[in-house]
Amino acid sequence: MGRRSxxxxxxxAAAQELIELRGYSQIGVAEICTxxxxxxxxxxxxxxxxxxxxxxxxxxxxxxxxxxxxxxxxSDDPPIDRLRRLTEVIVxxxxxxxxxxxxxxxxxxxxxxxxxxxxxGRLREVFDAQVDMIAxxxxxxxxxxxxxxxxxxxxxxxxxxxxxxxxxxxxxxRVLLGE
Amino acid sequence: MGRRSxxxxxxxAAAQELIELRGYSQIGVAEICTxxxxxxxxxxxxxxxxxxxxxxxxxxxxxxxxxxxxxxxxSDDPPIDRLRRLTEVIVxxxxxxxxxxxxxxxxxxxxxxxxxxxxxGRLREVFDAQVDMIAxxxxxxxxxxxxxxxxxxxxxxxxxxxxxxxxxxxxxxRVLLGE
Numbered sequence: 001m002g003r004r005s006x007x008x009x010x011x012x013a014a015a016q017e018l019i020e021l022r023g024y025s026q027i028g029v030a031e032i033c034t035x036x037x038x039x040x041x042x043x044x045x046x047x048x049x050x051x052x053x054x055x056x057x058x059x060x061x062x063x064x065x066x067x068x069x070x071x072x073x074x075s076d077d078p079p080i081d082r083l084r085r086l087t088e089v090i091v092x093x094x095x096x097x098x099x100x101x102x103x104x105x106x107x108x109x110x111x112x113x114x115x116x117x118x119x120x121g122r123l124r125e126v127f128d129a130q131v132d133m134i135a136x137x138x139x140x141x142x143x144x145x146x147x148x149x150x151x152x153x154x155x156x157x158x159x160x161x162x163x164x165x166x167x168x169x170x171x172x173x174r175v176l177l178g179e
Numbered sequence: 180m181g182r183r184s185x186x187x188x189x190x191x192a193a194a195q196e197l198i199e200l201r202g203y204s205q206i207g208v209a210e211i212c213t214x215x216x217x218x219x220x221x222x223x224x225x226x227x228x229x230x231x232x233x234x235x236x237x238x239x240x241x242x243x244x245x246x247x248x249x250x251x252x253x254s255d256d257p258p259i260d261r262l263r264r265l266t267e268v269i270v271x272x273x274x275x276x277x278x279x280x281x282x283x284x285x286x287x288x289x290x291x292x293x294x295x296x297x298x299x300g301r302l303r304e305v306f307d308a309q310v311d312m313i314a315x316x317x318x319x320x321x322x323x324x325x326x327x328x329x330x331x332x333x334x335x336x337x338x339x340x341x342x343x344x345x346x347x348x349x350x351x352x353r354v355l356l357g358e
Contacts, residue, residue, distance in 0.1 A: 022292050025204045101288065108338040109280065109288040110202050124338060144335070144344075145351040151334055152327030159287040159303060165323075172324040175355055 008046045010036040016057050020100035023110050024054060054107070054119050061103055062126050065093075069133050079137040080179055083146075086134075087170045090150060094157060094166065101158035105151045138177060145176045187225045189215040195236050199279035202289050203233060233286070233298050240282055241305050244272075248312050258316040259358055262325075265313075266349045269329060273336065273345065280337035284330045317356060324355045 014036035018027045029050055033040045047053040072086045094101070108123050127147060135143035149172055157165040193215035197206045208229055212219045226232040251265045273280070283302050290298055306326060314322035328351055336344040 020291070023202075023204055023289055025202055025289075098291070100291070105334060106288045106291070108334055109285045110204075112199070112277070112279070112285070112337065113201055120338060127335065127338070141347055141350070144347060145328065145332075145354070148331030148335060148351070149324065149328055150331070152329070152331030153324075155284060155287055155330055155334075156306065156323070156327060158291065159299060159306070168320055168323060171320070172327070172355065175324070175357065176351065178354065 007036070007038045007042045010038060011043060011046060011053070012057055012060055015053050016061065016103065019054075019057065020103065020106070024107060025110060029053075051116070051118060055122050058103065058107070058119070058122050058126065062129075066129065069130070073133050073137065080174075080177065083134070083137060083173065083177065084170055087150075087173055091163070091166045091169060094154065095163050097163075098161050099158045099163060102151060102154045105154060106158075142176060142178075146173050149173055149176060186215070186217045186221045189217060190222060190225060190232070191236055191239055194232050195240065195282065198233075198236065198282065199285070203286060204289065208232075230295070230297060234301050237282065237286070237298070237301050237305065241308075245308065248309070252312050252316065259353075259356065262313070262316065262352065262356065263349055266329075266352055270342070270345045270348060273333065274342050276342075277340050278337045278342060281330060281333045284333060285337075321355060321357075325352050328352060328355060 011032060015027075015032050018032060018035060029043055030040060032050075032053070033043050043053075047056065068089055069086065072089060073082050075082055075085075077085070100106075104123050104126050107119060108127075111119055130147050131140065131143045134146055137143075138146065150169065153166055153169045153172070157163055190211060194206075194211050197211060197214060208222055209219060211229075211232070212222050222232075226235065247268055248265065251268060252261050254261055254264075256264070279285075283305050286298060287302050287306075309326050310319065310322045313325055316322075317325065329348065332345055332348045332351070336342055
């Protein structure tokens with residue numbers, strides 16, 4: 001049992017790393033298994049397909065992040081402090097170089113055809129959840145602008161491979177909040 | 180001469196369409212030539228490699244867009260009206276369904292490894308130029324926030340395949356401008 005669940009965790013970690021480094025389309029199941037150090041048979045024990053793995057990678061990351069978001073945005077601090085803290089946590093999760101960016105945003109712009117509609121649907125659910133959580137404090141229109149600002153600025157941090165690009169994120173969000 | 184330059188134009192148009200539909204990594208030179216209706220030999224007459232073609236696709240699109248940006252942002256209208264007009268032109272260029280999104284943003288998030296550094300460098304030049312042009316009216320910090328907002332909102336228009344997502348773009352930019 002220990003080894004089995006360890007294999008699944010290793011496959012998920014390898015997939016996330018490879019997606020971040022090279023993009024989803026470029027990687028194959030064989031390479032994921034080699035990186036994870038598990039036999040290819042193990043892969044299909046845990047995942048029906050590469051797309052099923054992508055959904056699991058998204059879910060695993062969002063499950064962890066959602067807990068952070070709920071804790072921070074649900075605190076008793078003033079709303080502006082909660083949103084500042086959320087921004088800090090997002091930025092601090094992105095500092096490893098090269099800057100990998102946002103898994104959801106990367107996949108959203110890489111995957112554009114019907115074959116990937118299941119994954120795109122899951123990404124919409126994640127962004128819907130993010131907007132809903134922020135909207136509790138700001139209303140929906142501002143929440144969408146905030147999430148768009150986060151994704152746009154992370155795009156530039158990734159493209160320029162420069163975390164300092166995100167120094168402006170909180171000041172920009174403050175302006176969007178009308179503060 | 181007429182046929183030769185027509186082939187180049189057809190290759191560029193086919194490449195742009197295929198990149199938008201499926202992503203850059205997923206397409207090959209053979210498919211681009213089939214879509215363009217030109218023999219594969221023609222391809223290498225015009226382009227040294229698929230990466231050289233990608234640079235040409237970026238340059239062709241930005242050459243045309245830059246002329247629009249310069250005309251609009253360089254007009255005698257009040258700055259706020261110039262920025263509103265620019266936003267309108269950007270949105271109106273994105274309405275074809277499925278929403279393909281921004282070529283530069285799509286490539287920025289799809290391409291993340293060293294092999295694609297040449298293309299990533301060209302994308303940085305395009306975004307630098309966009310920020311510089313807007314910064315003439317707003318200052319650099321606000322200009323970067325505006326371009327990030329544009330890219331983030333276009334990401335969502337593409338992911339949700341819904342142009343109405345961009346109805347909020349101008350109101351959001353107004354807030355970033357402090358208007």
